[in-house]
Amino acid sequence: MKKVNLCLLGASGAVGQEMLKVLEERKFPINELRLLGNREAGKKVVFNKKEYTIEKVTKDSFNNMDITLVAVGADLSKKLSPEAVKAGSIVVDNSSAFRMDKNVPLVVPEVNPDDVKLHKGIISNPNCSTIIALVALAPLHKFGKIKRIIASTYQAVSGAGKEGMEELEQQIKDYVAGNKLKNSTFKYQILHNLIPQIDSFDKNGYTKEELKMTNEGRKILHAPDMQISCTCVRVPVIRSHSEAITIETEKKITVKKARDLLSKAKGVKVVDDPEKFRYPMPLDTSDQDDIFVGRIREDISAKNSLVLWCAGDQIRKGAATNAVQIAELLLPELEKKGEEAPAKKTAAKRTCVRKKAAKK
Amino acid sequence: MKKVNLCLLGASGAVGQEMLKVLEERKFPINELRLLGNREAGKKVVFNKKEYTIEKVTKDSFNNMDITLVAVGADLSKKLSPEAVKAGSIVVDNSSAFRMDKNVPLVVPEVNPDDVKLHKGIISNPNCSTIIALVALAPLHKFGKIKRIIASTYQAVSGAGKEGMEELEQQIKDYVAGNKLKNSTFKYQILHNLIPQIDSFDKNGYTKEELKMTNEGRKILHAPDMQISCTCVRVPVIRSHSEAITIETEKKITVKKARDLLSKAKGVKVVDDPEKFRYPMPLDTSDQDDIFVGRIREDISAKNSLVLWCAGDQIRKGAATNAVQIAELLLPELEKKGEEAPAKKTAAKRTCVRKKAAKK
Numbered sequence: 106m107k108k109v110n111l112c113l114l115g116a117s118g119a120v121g122q123e124m125l126k127v128l129e130e131r132k133f134p135i136n137e138l139r140l141l142g143n144r145e146a147g148k149k150v151v152f153n154k155k156e157y158t159i160e161k162v163t164k165d166s167f168n169n170m171d172i173t174l175v176a177v178g179a180d181l182s183k184k185l186s187p188e189a190v191k192a193g194s195i196v197v198d199n200s201s202a203f204r205m206d207k208n209v210p211l212v213v214p215e216v217n218p219d220d221v222k223l224h225k226g227i228i229s230n231p232n233c234s235t236i237i238a239l240v241a242l243a244p245l246h247k248f249g250k251i252k253r254i255i256a257s258t259y260q261a262v263s264g265a266g267k268e269g270m271e272e273l274e275q276q277i278k279d280y281v282a283g284n285k286l287k288n289s290t291f292k293y294q295i296l297h298n299l300i301p302q303i304d305s306f307d308k309n310g311y312t313k314e315e316l317k318m319t320n321e322g323r324k325i326l327h328a329p330d331m332q333i334s335c336t337c338v339r340v341p342v343i344r345s346h347s348e349a350i351t352i353e354t355e356k357k358i359t360v361k362k363a364r365d366l367l368s369k370a371k372g373v374k375v376v377d378d379p380e381k382f383r384y385p386m387p388l389d390t391s392d393q394d395d396i397f398v399g400r401i402r403e404d405i406s407a408k409n410s411l412v413l414w415c416a417g418d419q420i421r422k423g424a425a426t427n428a429v430q431i432a433e434l435l436l437p438e439l440e441k442k443g444e445e446a447p448a449k450k451t452a453a454k455r456t457c458v459r460k461k462a463a464k465k
Numbered sequence: 466m467k468k469v470n471l472c473l474l475g476a477s478g479a480v481g482q483e484m485l486k487v488l489e490e491r492k493f494p495i496n497e498l499r500l501l502g503n504r505e506a507g508k509k510v511v512f513n514k515k516e517y518t519i520e521k522v523t524k525d526s527f528n529n530m531d532i533t534l535v536a537v538g539a540d541l542s543k544k545l546s547p548e549a550v551k552a553g554s555i556v557v558d559n560s561s562a563f564r565m566d567k568n569v570p571l572v573v574p575e576v577n578p579d580d581v582k583l584h585k586g587i588i589s590n591p592n593c594s595t596i597i598a599l600v601a602l603a604p605l606h607k608f609g610k611i612k613r614i615i616a617s618t619y620q621a622v623s624g625a626g627k628e629g630m631e632e633l634e635q636q637i638k639d640y641v642a643g644n645k646l647k648n649s650t651f652k653y654q655i656l657h658n659l660i661p662q663i664d665s666f667d668k669n670g671y672t673k674e675e676l677k678m679t680n681e682g683r684k685i686l687h688a689p690d691m692q693i694s695c696t697c698v699r700v701p702v703i704r705s706h707s708e709a710i711t712i713e714t715e716k717k718i719t720v721k722k723a724r725d726l727l728s729k730a731k732g733v734k735v736v737d738d739p740e741k742f743r744y745p746m747p748l749d750t751s752d753q754d755d756i757f758v759g760r761i762r763e764d765i766s767a768k769n770s771l772v773l774w775c776a777g778d779q780i781r782k783g784a785a786t787n788a789v790q791i792a793e794l795l796l797p798e799l800e801k802k803g804e805e806a807p808a809k810k811t812a813a814k815r816t817c818v819r820k821k822a823a824k825k
Contacts, residue, residue: 253766257617257709259659259698281641297703298748299619301760301774306739310720310762310772319765332766336709336774338619341701343657349617349696349709360670379666388658400661402670405679406613406694412670414661414696 107440108136110169111432112194114185115176116159117145119267120199123425124174125152131429134436141166167192171439172432175199176424190226195439197228197431199424201313204229204321211324214430215372216243220325221434228431231325232317233423234258234337237346239325240396240422241415244370245363246326249354249409253332256318256350260303260337261387263344263419265290270343291339300339312337345387346423347416357409363401372422377401385416393418394426467800468496470529471792472554474545475536476519477505479627480559483785484534485512491789494796501526527552531799532792535559536784550586555799557588557791559784561673564589564681571684574790575732576603580685581794588791591685592677593783594618594697597706599685600756600782601775604730605723606686609714609769613692616678616710620663620697621747623704623779625650633701651699660699672697705747706783707776717769723761732782737761745776753778754786 111133115121121142128135129152138157140150146161160166167173167189175182175189175198182200189196203209210220211229216239221228231239238256245251262269268290276286276296286294293300303314311319311334319333358366368375376385377399385397396417404410417423471493475481481502488495489512498517500510506521520526527533527549535542535549535558542560549556563569570580571589576599581588591599598616605611622629628650636646636656646654653660664673671679671694679693718726728735736745737759745757756777764770777783 255615255711255766257696259619259700277637278641281638292742293746294748297701298746299700299702299707299776300746301707301709301744302739302742309765310739310760311765334711334764334766334770334772336617336760336772338707338709338774340619340659341657342659347659347661347698349661349698351615351694379662379670382652382662384661386653386658386660388654400670400696404694405669405671406615406692410694412694412696414698416659 106134106436107443108134109171109436109439110137111135112139112141112167112170112173112189113176114141114162114173114189116140116150117142117148118176119263119270119420120424121176123420124176124429125150127421127425127429129153131433133429133432137169139166139170167194170194172197172435174428174432186227195224195226195228195435197230197428199230199428201232201317203227204231205324211321212431212434213239213243213325213427214434215240215370217325217327218434221431230424230428230431231321232314233264233419234260234314234346234348235318235321235325236423236427237396237415237417237419238318238348238350239322240372240417241367241398241413242350242352243326244366244373245352245354245358245411246328248362248366249356249358251328251331251352251354253353254322254334254350256333256335256348258335258337259340259342259347261342261344261346261419262291262295262339264303264339264346273341273343295339295341297341301336303337303339311335342387343391344418344420345390345416346419347385347387347414349414351404351410351412353407353410355409358411360401360403363411363413367398372396373398375399385414387416390416390418392421394422396422466494466796467803468494469531469796469799470497471495472499472501472527472530472533472549473536474501474522474533474549476500476510477502477508478536479623479630479780480784481536483780484536484789485510487781487785487789489513491793493789493792497529499526499530527554530554532557532795534788534792536788546587555584555586555588555795557590557788559590559788561592561677563587564591565684571681572791572794573599573603573685573787574794575600575730577685577687578794581791590784590788590791591681592674593624593779594620594674594706594708595678595681595685596783596787597756597775597777597779598678598708598710599682600732600777601727601758601773602710602712603686604726604733605712605714605718605771606688608722608726609716609718611688611691611712611714613713614682614694614710616693616695616708618695618697619700619702619707619747621702621704621706621779622655622699624663624699624706630703633703655699655701657701661696663697663699671695702747703751704778704780705750705776706779707745707747707774709774711764711770711772713767713770715769718771720761720763723771723773727758732756733758735759745774747776750776750778752781754782756782
């Protein structure tokens with residue numbers, strides 16, 4: 106298999122660090138590895154027993170890279186991802202910058218792997234809550250066609266990055282020490298609290314985070330008419346998101362059928378044995394890639410409606426693992442291109458398509 | 466106003482202690498106060514600057530008491546509440562023991578105060594999550610008739626009493642000290658975790674806690690056909706429950722109308738100003754009686770459907786305050802009876818009715 110020149114932009118953040126861990130674990134075929142991150146530039150990082158130094162981003166940073174994993178915020182990604190594409194790299198972007206761009210596939214490898222093939226240089230990694238919900242819901246949708254989703258999320262502080270996790274940890278320490286609790290990453294104290302706002306508000310009263318589930322969910326499932334309403338809430342949990350979900354389907358799905366479909370689904374672990382007090386809990390899903398699904402029951406409030414509860418590690422499957430899985434889906438394309446054309450030419454072609462798309 | 470002989474069964478628990486606080490704050494007209502509690506019998510308690518001793522329960526405990534507030538578990542209440550009624554007392558029971566009994570009114574004073582008049586000796590205090598939801602939903606139901614409720618709860622550890630709060634506090638201390646975390650009140654660690662099970666499971670996959678919302682909600686709102694589905698989750702929050710709620714109504718309710726209805730409603734505080742980052746949070750509702758309601762928006766997934774978020778102190782409005790409010794509703798009845806008949810006779814009559822009811 107062709108070994109890949111891989112660039113990681115945002116190597117010092119929580120997701121960037123996890124991406125390195127996942128690349129190593131999954132034995133991703135790396136030739137050259139380049140780590141970029143302005144905040145911790147100069148820092149040494151060990152990957153596959155070799156030491157790397159995090160570099161500052163320059164105009165040459167993306168030269169000669171096959172794939173660039175982008176683990177920085179949307180504003181920076183908007184600026185740098187097109188630069189990486191111009192330099193010949195395929196970008197897998199974890200930010201929200203390009204997710205709803207018609208020319209950018211939005212991919213959960215267990216759900217819509219083939220969409221990767223439609224990329225024009227950038228592929229977006231969906232929002233963490235969307236990934237976690239869709240891994241659980243796609244097998245049910247395939248069987249019974251979901252018409253409506255109502256979800257309430259219980260989102261870990263890791264969703265706000267390293268700073269979010271550190272802020273909760275510090276609040277716990279200060280609480281025990283009797284010190285005043287400070288907050289800066291979150292608008293309010295998160296210890297012993299819940300914050301029903303993630304991202305900014307839209308005019309319709311939903312937050313952008315809540316609308317991501319609607320818009321991204323429809324795009325990934327190729328279901329423009331699916332009705333989705335979500336309430337997103339930050340909870341004092343370190344790194345796994347949980348979601349209480351009600352789905353209304355065109356075709357009835359019994360609990361038995363749902364368990365059966367989900368137990369055969371990739372990336373899902375059915376944890377659903379009420380008698381033995383077994384159900385998904387964020388603590389149990391930490392540091393794992395599977396989305397745990399349980400509390401599956403027929404909705405007593407409507408026909409052809411199912412209620413379930415799922416949990417998944419936000420930093421792994423909700424971000425890093427999903428991005429690396431997308432990169433894996435790119436390997437055949439890179440192998441093929443390596444055979445048929447020199448890197449520069451491919452890059453030029455790709456940039457061209459991208460420019461055309463941007464004009465539309 | 467007639468001063469009341471008041472007995473408090475379960476005086477040493479979290480709810481019992483809060484009841485004392487609320488009785489004092491609201492200047493409940495007390496003649497004699499009797500505090501009962503086997504666990505902390507002998508303990509001194511100060512009420513209205515006077516010292517009282519918690520007594521063990523005996524066969525004479527309820528003699529000469531006008532009202533007995535019951536703040537013990539359902540099993541003990543099942544045994545003792547009828548004893549109190551026999552002894553001539555009206556019982557306000559915070560447990561689930563009699564809530565669905567046809568002869569027992571289930572009352573949220575802001576919602577169905579007149580139901581108190583139908584009592585035959587016992588009045589039940591609803592489940593905390595039900596009270597919190599219904600204070601917020603009743604004004605909307607009155608206007609637009611709610612057909613369906615889908616709720617996800619975020620329930621504080623105080624719902625498991627003093628022990629629940631102590632367990633979270635101890636886990637925080639042990640976490641910071643680097644000790645092994647212990648749990649006994651909760652099935653699993655609650656710090657940094659969510660437990661999607663409260664109370665035991667029913668055959669239909671819902672927990673009893675979740676079905677309380679369905680059954681109690683219908684009873685309180687006199688709406689036997691209302692469809693209600695709930696997911697109840699324990700979260701690491703000390704004493705306020707929050708709920709993400711979607712309601713489908715017969716008549717459309719705009720956001721403006723909902724805010725208007727709720728801002729005029731008793732027991733509700735509308736906290737709903739996204740631009741100023743104002744929405745209900747459990748920390749803000751602690752030690753208060755109002756149910757905070759916000760994040761009110763039209764459901765983008767269905768017509769005539771509204772989404773909101775509410776939070777309220779579980780120990781106060783979810784339990785103690787609601788019970789004391791019910792006791793206040795009983796004062797006119799006691800005044801009248803005090804004028805027309807000696808206590809013994811009234812008690813005998815009441816017992817008789819209760820026995821008849823039990824036979825049905």
